[in-house]
Amino acid sequence: xTDAPPLEIHDLTVxxxxxxxxxxxxxxxxxxxxxxxxxxxxxxKSTLIKAAMGLMPISSGWVKVxxxxxxxxLTRIGYVPQRESVDWDFPVSVMDVVLMGRYGHLGLLRxxxxxxxxxxxxxxxxxxxxxxxxxxxxxxxxxxxxxxxxARALAQESDLYFxxxxxxxxxxxxxxxxxxxxxxxxxRGKTLMIVHHDLPTARSYFDMLLLLNMRVVAFGPTNExxxxxxxQSTYGGRLTILSxxxxxxxxxx
Amino acid sequence: MNVLVPDFDFHRVFxxxxxENLASFGWITLMGFLVTxxxxxxxxxxxxxxxxxxxxxxxHSVLPGLAVAFLLSQSRGTLPMFLGALVAGIVxxxxxxxxxxKSRVKQDAAIGIAFTSLFALGVILINLYAxxxxxDLDQECVLYGEIAFVPLEPMVMVGGQILGPIPVVRxxxxxxxxxxxxxxxxxxxxxxxxxxxxxxxxxxxATFVHYxxxxxxSVVVVSAFESVGAILxxxxxxxxxxxxxxxxxxxxxxxxxxxxxxxxxxVLGIHLALWLDCSPAGAMVVxxxxxxxxxxxFSPSEGLLRRWFRARLEAPAVGSS
Numbered sequence: 001x002t003d004a005p006p007l008e009i010h011d012l013t014v015x016x017x018x019x020x021x022x023x024x025x026x027x028x029x030x031x032x033x034x035x036x037x038x039x040x041x042x043x044x045k046s047t048l049i050k051a052a053m054g055l056m057p058i059s060s061g062w063v064k065v066x067x068x069x070x071x072x073x074l075t076r077i078g079y080v081p082q083r084e085s086v087d088w089d090f091p092v093s094v095m096d097v098v099l100m101g102r103y104g105h106l107g108l109l110r111x112x113x114x115x116x117x118x119x120x121x122x123x124x125x126x127x128x129x130x131x132x133x134x135x136x137x138x139x140x141x142x143x144x145x146x147x148x149x150x151a152r153a154l155a156q157e158s159d160l161y162f163x164x165x166x167x168x169x170x171x172x173x174x175x176x177x178x179x180x181x182x183x184x185x186x187x188r189g190k191t192l193m194i195v196h197h198d199l200p201t202a203r204s205y206f207d208m209l210l211l212l213n214m215r216v217v218a219f220g221p222t223n224e225x226x227x228x229x230x231x232q233s234t235y236g237g238r239l240t241i242l243s244x245x246x247x248x249x250x251x252x253x
Numbered sequence: 254m255n256v257l258v259p260d261f262d263f264h265r266v267f268x269x270x271x272x273e274n275l276a277s278f279g280w281i282t283l284m285g286f287l288v289t290x291x292x293x294x295x296x297x298x299x300x301x302x303x304x305x306x307x308x309x310x311x312x313h314s315v316l317p318g319l320a321v322a323f324l325l326s327q328s329r330g331t332l333p334m335f336l337g338a339l340v341a342g343i344v345x346x347x348x349x350x351x352x353x354x355k356s357r358v359k360q361d362a363a364i365g366i367a368f369t370s371l372f373a374l375g376v377i378l379i380n381l382y383a384x385x386x387x388x389d390l391d392q393e394c395v396l397y398g399e400i401a402f403v404p405l406e407p408m409v410m411v412g413g414q415i416l417g418p419i420p421v422v423r424x425x426x427x428x429x430x431x432x433x434x435x436x437x438x439x440x441x442x443x444x445x446x447x448x449x450x451x452x453x454x455x456x457x458x459a460t461f462v463h464y465x466x467x468x469x470x471s472v473v474v475v476s477a478f479e480s481v482g483a484i485l486x487x488x489x490x491x492x493x494x495x496x497x498x499x500x501x502x503x504x505x506x507x508x509x510x511x512x513x514x515x516x517x518x519x520v521l522g523i524h525l526a527l528w529l530d531c532s533p534a535g536a537m538v539v540x541x542x543x544x545x546x547x548x549x550x551f552s553p554s555e556g557l558l559r560r561w562f563r564a565r566l567e568a569p570a571v572g573s574s
Contacts, residue, residue, distance in 0.1 A: 050450070053453075053454050054454075055450055055453050074454065074455065074456040075456075077454060079450070079451055079454040081448065081451060085448070085450060086447055086448045087447070090301065090446075090447050091301070091498070091501065091502045091503055091504045091507055092443070092447065093503065096443070097447070100440075100443070100444045100447070100448070100451060100455075103440050103441075103444055103452075103455050103457065104454075104455035104456055106440070108441075109437055109438075111439075111440070136502040136503070138502065152451075
């Protein structure tokens with residue numbers, strides 16, 4: 001459509017109760033990249049993607065999505081929140097949840113059409129959850145819940161995806177399935193921003209890494225950014241994590 | 254013993270209300286059903302949003318709104334009362350948010366502060382101005398309601414046909430409007446209740462849905478006031494949805510079960526009231542509670558009985574021989 005980058009953030013500052021959580025974030029994410037957002041707890045990883053989507057008030061700076069303010073391009077954004085952010089006892093079926101991904105494309109007063117249902121069904125099929133379509137969501141395992149969230153994001157048919165720790169607490173089979181799906185989306189020209197907690201796998205999963213600790217420590221291709229020095233300045237003096245980092249870097253060398 | 258529990262007269266309790274006394278008991282039962290069903294439908298969403306207590310708060314906060322609306326308009330007409338309730342409900346909602354967000358007071362405490370103070374303000378306003386200016390707001394009625402008086406209200410006539418007593422017709426309209434609103438905005442209600450962050454990322458304002466729901470809740474509560482009062486209305490908001498939660502995991506089915514609960518509460522309640530010669534509204538709530546307890550025990554999926562049997566089956570048979 002345009003050559004505008006999927007995500008452009010300039011001088012973004014976000015504060016919680018007057019305490020800054022993110023400080024002077026400048027970022028231009030190129031199209032068709034699989035970007036991992038890593039950093040210690042409290043680094044503002046989730047806050048960054050929420051602020052980028054306009055889910056929380058920002059203190060200063062601006063965010064543009066495909067060259068437009070976020071509010072104008074909401075249908076081009078897909079979102080996978082943290083799995084624990086919702087109540088899985090909620091009285092809806094797997095299909096109902098995936099159909100929610102279509103709501104952004106429907107206007108007010110419009111119900112999901114047959115076409116929306118078809119898209120939802122295809123999305124479920126891609127994450128191998130179609131047989132569960134009519135299940136109540138409380139009967140799902142953690143990995144299955146995450147797949148449902150991914151199917152919902154697929155049903156959004158967006159161009160820029162934000163995912164908040166999609167690998168947290170899932171089984172190995174689901175983890176592999178998610179990685180495969182992310183690469184497929186990337187191959188279709190989608191841009192993906194993934195909050196990730198695990199350093200060793202971050203290196204193999206993502207094309208680009210955003211090292212975050214309240215501010216952007218580094219942003220670039222994984223092999224350039226995943227260095228001892230940069231990781232150390234991201235994670236600061238946290239000893240346990242530092243040794244983990246050392247381990248990860250050694251594996252790389 | 255007969256002094257404590259009145260004699261059970263089958264004809265008086267079960268036959269008369271549907272035969273010679275149908276003209277009055279029919280309206281009372283219908284009113285009970287409409288109030289419970291409408292409150293129950295809105296209540297389902299309150300329960301899903303873990304806002305059952307907010308329903309409690311709104312039902313009390315509406316009182317000063319009614320008093321102010323009455324003072325300003327000098328009438329107890331439907332429109333001023335609805336507007337007063339609507340404004341009061343929104344004010345209560347804003348107040349709760351404000352206390353919660355702008356101080357270190359947590360939300361449950363904020364609810365406690367907002368609704369008690371608004372309710373107290375309402376009590377003072379009614380005390381000061383009740384009886385002055387011709388028409389009065391009856392405190393008893395506001396607190397406890399008087400569903401038994403429903404058949405005595407003037408009838409609404411349409412084209413020579415009797416439609417029903419004013420409160421019943423009004424409640425019928427509110428019930429229809431509630432069903433219509435839920436049907437029209439089902440997806441917005443659903444997604445903002447399940448996953449507010451996703452809703453906002455889809456361009457659906459979770460905040461707007463919240464205030465709209467609170468506003469409509471105020472309208473529902475005030476139209477239920479007259480018959481069940483500010484206190485029992487809380488039971489009507491929570492019991493049907495809570496019962497439905499025990500019996501189904503599908504929201505549309507739960508909304509259907511809510512209607513069933515409302516109908517059973519109204520019918521069982523009116524018979525209970527006739528037997529014990531007590532307030533029909535109170536009896537309907539007691540009936541609704543009994544239905545809830547029955548669902549709790551007998552629910553086929555996760556009732557106490559089912560769980561007990563399952564535990565028995567899974568437990569190893571130790572020392573059985």
